[in-house]
Amino acid sequence: MSWRHPVFVLSLLAQSLVSAAGEEAGVSVRNAWIRESPPGNSMMAAYMELRNNTSRPRVLVAASSSGFQRVMIHRTVLKDGMAGMAHLSQIELAPNASLIFAPGGYHLMLMNPKRTLRAGDPVVINLEFRGGLVLPVAFEVRK
């Protein structure tokens, strides 16, 4: 990809958006990725490391993306050897603490992608926090 490539430029723009908005909000995101999924599959999951750099709690209340019909905050819950999903209406980020979204735990469930996503594709997901702050985060599709 080069400077002339629209996806590349878009992804750079998204990344600069992310860092600018994140610093302002006191929330930073690292290692944001989406697991590439089989073609035609309607459910995907996004993972990340969220960090609250402020001395006050931050509450993630929703997420959305133009690339998907719907994004939900979920947690895989293991009980008696069985896995189930719990839908969370919000997640509180403790002051100066990190919260990891990883396979088998917290994740953003991405429903009905509007196009097939392949490893390397950038996807922006907006994280909405209580108080009206919206943080656009660039996620990378990984195999």
Added chain:
Amino acid sequence: MYRTSLKYGAMIATVTLGAVLAGAWLAEVYREHDARAVLLPDQVITLFPDPKPLTAFALADQANRVFDLASLKGKWSFLFFGFTHCPDVCPTALAELARVRDSIARSTPGAEDIQFVFVSVDPNRDSASKLGQYVDYFAASFLGVTGDNAQIGNLAGQLGAAYQVAITPEPENYSVVHTTAVFLLDPLARYHAVFTPPHDAAAISRRFKVVRKLAAGNAT
């Protein structure tokens, strides 16, 4: 003198008896530990000392071929129960199993005696073609099988695999709760071992190689 030697005699006898008993006890403990060194359910695998033969069941794979007891014979089968609308647990497990397959295939020329089977517990949404597209993404050799609820329940029940379809207001958008273990069936179609999550390809591959070696030793 006599009394002394008797005393010594008794002491020697006691010590000897004690040593024999201690030796026997140690041998017993050792034997038990030795056996358990093999059978010890560690964090990754629980290996059954007495594999349980499965009884008849009938499912169909992504090409609508029958998948039954005969399909298990002559191969080690890794089974995972899930559903294709599963965003987190299933793709994570299948991606690891694809790595297990690669690892075993690399170290064992041929490796034709292993198969990986994704059992969909959601036949309502997982058609044969949908299953085919799904498993093929992880590895071309993976099988995706399903059937009616009674037949899925039959196989799941024999392995102690549980699942439950959640009832939600949205008929096309529901979740399924399911066992996350990977079941290992041996070439005699017996339930041989189970891998407990979180699944790690390197750990599973290493243990499988030991299990296969042990089973080959038992057979000869």
